[in-house]
Amino acid sequence: MAIVEGQVRLTLTLLALAAAAAAPAARAGDTACWLDQGVVVVPAEVLGVAGDYIFDTAAPTTLLGDTQAGGAGFAATSLAGQIRIAGLTLETRPVEVARLDLRTGLFPTPIAGVIGADLLKAYVVDVSVSPCRVSIRRPGRAPPFRARAVLPLRWIAGLPTVEASVSDGTRAWRGAFALATGADTAVRLSDAVAQAPGAGKPQELFPYGVLRPKLRALGFAGDLYEGLPAGLIKAPDPALAGQIGAPLLARYRLRFDFPRGRLLIAPAARPRPSGRRSARSGDSSHRAGR
Known part of the structure; x- marks a missing residue:
């Protein structure tokens, strides 16, 4: 297969085997979000570090930037603690410390970390960008869809x-x-x-x-x-x-x-x-x- 742009051809080989910050909504489980550099960003607080976080359903782990972690006095790279997002307070959640510079270098404002799938997988999560809203609810508490x-x-x-x-x-x-x-x-x-x-x-x-x-x-x-x-x-x-x-x-x-x-x-x-x-x-x- 070929994916073409100019002179670049991306060829598939078939295998033999198969940006303005928004405040959290008052209602628990919901928050405003925004698209920045093509990705979904939400306000959150991870281990006491409040800021803008990339909301990434394909990040296997929740991350805190190494700069933010160092500024908060954390020296370890594997942490656990409280996360506040969408009006919810989640206790004793695992958080990894990672360098985010490559991923966030083009953002006009600092990105504090990444909210990942490990945090979200126990919930029903709604995402919409028109307007941009994220909701996180326990099973049985989500509205009809x-x-x-x-x-x-x-x-x-x-x-x-x-x-x-x-x-x-x-x-x-x-x-x-x-x-x-x-x-x-x-x-x-x-x-x-x-x-x-x-x-x-x-x-x-x-x-x-x-x-x-x-x-x-x-x-x-x-x-x-x-x-x-x-x-x-x-x-x-x-x-x-x-x-x-x-x-x-x-x-x-x-x-x-x-x-x-x-x-x-x-x-x-x-x-x-x-x-x-x-x-x-x-x-x-x-x-x-x-």
């Missing part, structure tokens, strides 16, 4: 994934894609199933690089997208085909029903451009109400 599609969630390497398909018009590949509200590229493919032989600097195809070749087609949640900005990732597990990032997820209202292992999807109030949507696939097996 009118879904257009329901997809099964499968955990791979600590990441929630759904099935999606990619194609360059010649061949197609279907596999498990992590859902990454903290990733700034519409779609990235595992370097185990993709190549870029025409790239002069292949490292620029990976996260935090500047190359964004175009993917011919992506099938996700019954929709077909063409011309999406794409890239590569080093997948932490061979079962992971890639990730779908915030620029595409922003087209939807999402409910991550982690306890029940499913993703509920509804149209966003105002669709945001990220590739052009050309057709609806005929796969009705995931329709709500089936």
Whole structure:
């Protein structure tokens, strides 16, 4: 397969085996969020460090920046303590200290850390960017959600994934894609199933690089997208085909029903451009109400 931008061709190899800060809402479980550098950001407090945190459903662990940790007097790299987010107070949660400079260097205001999937997986999490809101509720306490599609969630390497398909018009590949509200590229493919032989600097195809070749087609949640900005990732597990990032997820209202292992999807109030949507696939097996 080929993903083309200029002279760069990203070729898939099929495997033989399968930014203004917002204050938290008064109602417990909800907070305003915003898109910054293409990712979802929320206000939170981790181990007493209040600030702006990337909200990343595809980060396996919750992180506190090393600069912020040092300023708060923490010397260890593995910590545990209180986290406050969306009006909720969560006690004795694990937190890793990590250097965030590469990931957050372009942000106009400092990023204190990352809220990850380990913190969220016990909850029902709603994410919408039109307007930008995040809610985190215990099972049985979430309000009704009118879904257009329901997809099964499968955990791979600590990441929630759904099935999606990619194609360059010649061949197609279907596999498990992590859902990454903290990733700034519409779609990235595992370097185990993709190549870029025409790239002069292949490292620029990976996260935090500047190359964004175009993917011919992506099938996700019954929709077909063409011309999406794409890239590569080093997948932490061979079962992971890639990730779908915030620029595409922003087209939807999402409910991550982690306890029940499913993703509920509804149209966003105002669709945001990220590739052009050309057709609806005929796969009705995931329709709500089936």
